[in-house]
Amino acid sequence: MTTEPTTLDSTLVLIKPDAVQRGLVGTILTRLEARGLLIRAIRSFVFTDELVREHYAHLAGRSFFPDVAAFMKSGMTVAVWVSGVDAVDVVRGMVGATNAREAMPGTIRGDLAVSTQRNLIHASDAPDSAKAELARFFPDGPSAPADPAAVRAAYSQAEAA
């Protein structure tokens, strides 16, 4: 078995139904890849009620939850396993503020969206939630071990030891 650098961690990205409908799947994947992050697995699916309740449990009591649930079930979602050094923070930084109107230019939401709800993308907010969310959407783990050559191309030896 290949041993991965211990500094490499992973996060979950969901490309939401609005992004799929607007034809932005490729753009979002390109931005992740162009940054140097490693895409380790991809799958598409449609959210069920149960999955929305599990994934957005922290929003269960909020008045807008039924609307979010309807939106998330409205079409296909693309789940992506993304790895990199400090991947959770790096990807959250690329995603931008929840309200896309307040998201900084240069972020995915700040460049491509104008809505709080239809904000294109979900990314795990902490290493613990990343672990739980990756297990939820990719129970069999990533499709392949991290390619050592790809890791070496993106990071110095010291960064990805």
Ligand code: ADP
């Ligand atoms: P984030 O996706 O930035 O981590 P949250 O976890 O707080 O944000 O919210 C999850 C998702 O619920 C948001 O991405 C957005 O689609 C939706 N949402 C959050 N707040 C609102 C709101 N006030 N009105 C409508 N939808 C919201």
